Amino acid sequence: MHTKTIIELAQGLRAGDFSSVELTQTFLNRIKQYDTLNAYITVTEDLALQTAQAADLKLATGEANLLTGIPIAQKDIFCTQGVKTSCGSKMLDNFLAPYNATVIEKFNTAGAVMLGKLNMDEFAMGSSNENSYYGAVKNPWDLNAVPGGSSGGSAAAVAAGLAVCATGTDTGGSIRQPASHCGITGLKPTYGRVSRYGMIAYASSLDQGGPMTRSAEDAAIVLQAMAGFDPKDSTSVDCAVPDYLAGLNTSLQGLSIGLPKEFFGEGLAPDVAAVIEAAIKEYQKLGAIIKEISIPNLNLAIPAYYVIASAECSANLSRFDGVRFGYRCKDPVDLTDLYVRSRGEAFGKEVKRRILMGTYALSAGYYDAYYLKAQKVRRLIAEDFKRALQEVDVIMGPVAPSVAFGIGEKINNPIEMYLSDIYTIAINLAGLPAMSVPAGFAQHKPVGLHIIGNYFAEQRLLNIAHQYQKITDWHQKSPKGFE
Amino acid sequence: MENWEVVIGLEIHTQLATKSKIFSGAATAYGAAPNSQACAVDLGFPGVLPVLNQEAVRMAVIFGMAIEAHIAPYSVFARKNYFYPDLPKGYQISQMDLPIVGIGHLDIDVDGETKRIGITRAHLEEDAGKSLHENFQGLSGIDLNRAGTPLLEIVSEPDMRSAKEAVAYMRKLHELVRYLGICDGNMQEGSFRCDANVSVRPKGQAEFGTRAEIKNINSFKFVEKAINHEVERQIELIESGGRVVQETRLYDSVKDETRSMRSKEEANDYRYFPDPDLLPVIISEEFKAQIKAQLPELPVAKKQRFKEVYGLDEDNATQLTSSRPLADYFEATVAASGCDAKLCANWITGDLSAALNKAGLEISDSPVNYPRLAGLLARISDETISGKIAKQVFEEMWQHPVSADDVINAKGLRQISDSGAIESIIDGIMAANMDQVEQYRSGKDKVFGFFVGQVMREMQGKANPAEVNKRLMAKLKG
Incomplete structure (x- = not known):
């Protein structure tokens, strides 16, 4: 049951082949069986079974939609009322959110069954899921490798069949890179497509929630539930949400695909390059035309990102001060002691590193040289993509320069870790939608194809991914031991 | 003193009279039980986002028009970063580089002269909560009801030359914001409070002296006293060979003195940057025209x-x-x-x-x-x-x-104008007071008042005074 698509499961629920309670129980059992993966921070077993029961009633009365009764898991960055929302941090280990994120509300309304909250890098800062207070997550394809990050728990859970689908968030690649490393389909929507209300902020101008699923078709269904304008999020965009499923079968005849030469240069592992080139060939078979393009300022993306994201996070994380919620140090002697020890004891190394970088970048005398300069670079990069997307319909390339690396391999070298996000980060700076689609293997580990589209072109991206998945079966492979 | 010129600029925080807060739906009413008017957004909970209250924008634009200021077609909210327990997010949402109201002016009247005071800018921001230091056994209490209340900070040019002018400006502004219906003006409740920047320079000198900022003065009387005290302090300091340092000072109304709070060196680096959670505020010509039409x-x-x-x-x-x-x-x-x-x-x-x-x-x-x-x-x-x-x-x-x-x-207070009734009363009083009649007739005009009083008393004040005067005059003249 754990490898079925959402549509297959929805049909099974309606045909009475199984109930949502049975389906939910299957997944709860698998979560227990494979808990060494460390994909979940919290499993909400009772709540899941209650929701499944309610879903079965809805299914019986015909009030259900595609997601009713479908077991889903949420990245632990989305606030869930009455359920621990840790954001992967000791700081929020005791935090029961008093409200639901808009995304959670939408899934609740749809009748989806929440299995639990998924592991992640602390405050979504990381590319390996090793920065979690709750420990590293293992990659189901290689238990010694990282699943990627920051949505590592989400990617591992979906790949191992511990949830039908999951949510992730992507600030610099945090949906796409783990999706690529775990062989699942991940979509980062256009900035503003999905509400950020109740999604704990890392870098507000870059953060975007999206689906992490077993296929483009599933992603279409999950995104349909997540997307839309939210009056509680001023940066969400009020534009109509198309019917994503309805767009999946458009022909790709004549589709023009741009391959930025900067995506295929130095630093890209040859075995990954080979997988991407093979995938491009499949698209040519589907009628696509290939064109070489250029994103000249791509090499500036990483420094610009680490200035902007760090600056924003240095302010976003100021609210964690030990005063109103979250961790508070024992017996503070005065206000400074309360601040210094509460934050010092509860934030992890990477979070502290980024708060310090951001504070520095915004300081008097440095602001122009760092923050303002980074904003200028950001505009240049966005213009590069705008120009490229006037030439071609979509852009393709690798998601990550190599396959999943080993646990512990890069954790003491932050610069090398940062460089592994070279292809994904620029997309967040530009605010564009992009996907990672399973395209093959290198060293027996999954490789994702990166598909980047124009603003609000999610329907087109899903269509392009779906057409590929109709002629390939990479997305249907299951890791050994999790079949 | 006569050799010195005083230079004053005021920053006035006016609390806008919106029903809900500037970035959340919580109520703004004063005096509620602590923390009963603070929602997840005001408390700065993880994941919450601000949504701008359009009414606060409207009020800022009304104010801008009333002082004939430039209204920015594009203004931006910024984060002002500092840690304090009554500042829930660890930053205040304010405006820095691009405020909503630009250069304007206000005319004041002092000693019969009209003087124009320049207004540099006015910007929107959220208020912080309140720290309560009493009755908590050595700990502090935090009340976040006020957190997120909309403020319009109005910054003047250093155009005032005396405490009297500063008070006149503050009163004029106080009158104006209440007129516009954008602030209740209640100074006890902190709806209208003032920071004063004060410096002195030798008369004739072009450059400004070093200024001190006096924080949080909440009455007209205290503004005058605080400025006068600060001016004296600065002059005495300079005349005795000292130097004014740039600093923030606090006015103590009990001791009637200002004292240092923090120096320039200790000042915070607020690390302002545009708030990525809020879109720029765009003010269209249509919106301005609409506001202008509604301007009282x-x-x-x-x-x-x-x-x-x-x-x-x-x-x-x-x-x-x-x-x-x-x-x-x-x-x-x-x-x-x-x-x-x-x-x-x-x-x-x-x-x-x-x-x-x-x-x-x-x-x-x-x-x-x-x-x-x-x-x-x-x-x-x-x-x-x-x-x-x-x-x-x-x-x-x-x-x-x-x-x-x-x-x-x-x-039965209806006035009696009937001349017959009045005359008969007069006749009776004259008959009973012949001595006074004689006095009057011999030229003692003052006695007239005596008769008026007698008549009015007799008629319990209800007689038409004009009619009484007329009839009495005629009768007394004989």
């Missing part, structure tokens, strides 16, 4: 109109236009009574204002509303009662919800 008549224009249309003198016109509700009350009374505007003005600035002051009430809470006052004035006008009796009737109306006619009828 401003105090200066209203005063001029009161003088021209109603023939009021400077004092009455100034007093009646000092607040919009008072001016409205006056105009409504004139219209309802059909009486001479001066009579209305005298009553409102006289007996009514005195009674309100005594009871500590605002015009909007007056026990005698305008239709009832108009009813009273109409009876003065048509000579049913005298002005003196009217005071007695007013007293009754203040205590009880009755009309002037009710009081006049119930107490």
Whole structure:
């Protein structure tokens, strides 16, 4: 049951082949069986079974939609009322959110069954899921490798069949890179497509929630539930949400695909390059035309990102001060002691590193040289993509320069870790939608194809991914031991 | 002192009179139980986002138009970063580089002269909460009801040259924001508070001296005292060979002195940057036109109109236009009574204002509303009662919800103008006081008042005074 698509499961629920309670129980059992993966921070077993029961009633009365009764898991960055929302941090280990994120509300309304909250890098800062207070997550394809990050728990859970689908968030690649490393389909929507209300902020101008699923078709269904304008999020965009499923079968005849030469240069592992080139060939078979393009300022993306994201996070994380919620140090002697020890004891190394970088970048005398300069670079990069997307319909390339690396391999070298996000980060700076689609293997580990589209072109991206998945079966492979 | 010139600029925080907070739906009413008016957004919970209250924007634009300022077509909210327990997010959402209201001005009157004070800018921001340091056994309490209350910070140019001018500017601004209906002006509740930047320089010197900023002064009296004290301190310091340092000072109203809070070196680096959670505020020409059409008549224009249309003198016109509700009350009374505007003005600035002051009430809470006052004035006008009796009737109306006619009828206060009745009383009094009649007739004019008093007493004050005068004069002359 754990490898079925959402549509297959929805049909099974309606045909009475199984109930949502049975389906939910299957997944709860698998979560227990494979808990060494460390994909979940919290499993909400009772709540899941209650929701499944309610879903079965809805299914019986015909009030259900595609997601009713479908077991889903949420990245632990989305606030869930009455359920621990840790954001992967000791700081929020005791935090029961008093409200639901808009995304959670939408899934609740749809009748989806929440299995639990998924592991992640602390405050979504990381590319390996090793920065979690709750420990590293293992990659189901290689238990010694990282699943990627920051949505590592989400990617591992979906790949191992511990949830039908999951949510992730992507600030610099945090949906796409783990999706690529775990062989699942991940979509980062256009900035503003999905509400950020109740999604704990890392870098507000870059953060975007999206689906992490077993296929483009599933992603279409999950995104349909997540997307839309939210009056509680001023940066969400009020534009109509198309019917994503309805767009999946458009022909790709004549589709023009741009391959930025900067995506295929130095630093890209040859075995990954080979997988991407093979995938491009499949698209040519589907009628696509290939064109070489250029994103000249791509090499500036990483420094610009680490200035902007760090600056924003240095302010976003100021609210964690030990005063109103979250961790508070024992017996503070005065206000400074309360601040210094509460934050010092509860934030992890990477979070502290980024708060310090951001504070520095915004300081008097440095602001122009760092923050303002980074904003200028950001505009240049966005213009590069705008120009490229006037030439071609979509852009393709690798998601990550190599396959999943080993646990512990890069954790003491932050610069090398940062460089592994070279292809994904620029997309967040530009605010564009992009996907990672399973395209093959290198060293027996999954490789994702990166598909980047124009603003609000999610329907087109899903269509392009779906057409590929109709002629390939990479997305249907299951890791050994999790079949 | 006479060798020094004082330079003052004021930053005034006006709390905008919106129903809900600037970035959340929580109520802004004053005096609620601690933390009962703070929602997840005000408390800075993880994941919450601010949504701008359009009413606060409207009010800022109204203010900008009233001071003939440039309204920014594009303004930006920024985060001002600092840690304090009553600042829930660890940053205040404010405006830095691109404020909503640009350069404008306000004219003040000091010693009969009109002076134009430049206004540099006015920007929107959220207020912080309150820290409570008493009754917590050595700990501090935090009340976040005020957190997120909308403020308009109005920054003047350093154009004022005395504490008196600073007070005049502050009063004028206070009057204006209440006129515009954008601030309740309640200074005890902190709805209108002031920081003063003060410096001195030798007369004739072009450059400004080093300034000190005096924080959080919440009354007109204290502004004057705090500035005067600070000026003295700076002059004494310089004259004794010292140097003023740039710093923030606090005014202690009990000791009547200012003392240092923190120096420039200790000042925070607020690390302002644009708030990525909020979109830039775009003000269209259409929106401005719409606001302009709704702009109320401003105090200066209203005063001029009161003088021209109603023939009021400077004092009455100034007093009646000092607040919009008072001016409205006056105009409504004139219209309802059909009486001479001066009579209305005298009553409102006289007996009514005195009674309100005594009871500590605002015009909007007056026990005698305008239709009832108009009813009273109409009876003065048509000579049913005298002005003196009217005071007695007013007293009754203040205590009880009755009309002037009710009081006049119930107490039989109707004025007697019947000359026959008055004459017969006069005859009786003259007969009983022949000595005084003789005195008057021998040229002692003062005795006339004695007769008036006697007649009025005999008639319980109800005689028409004009008629009494006329008849008495005729009879006494013989």
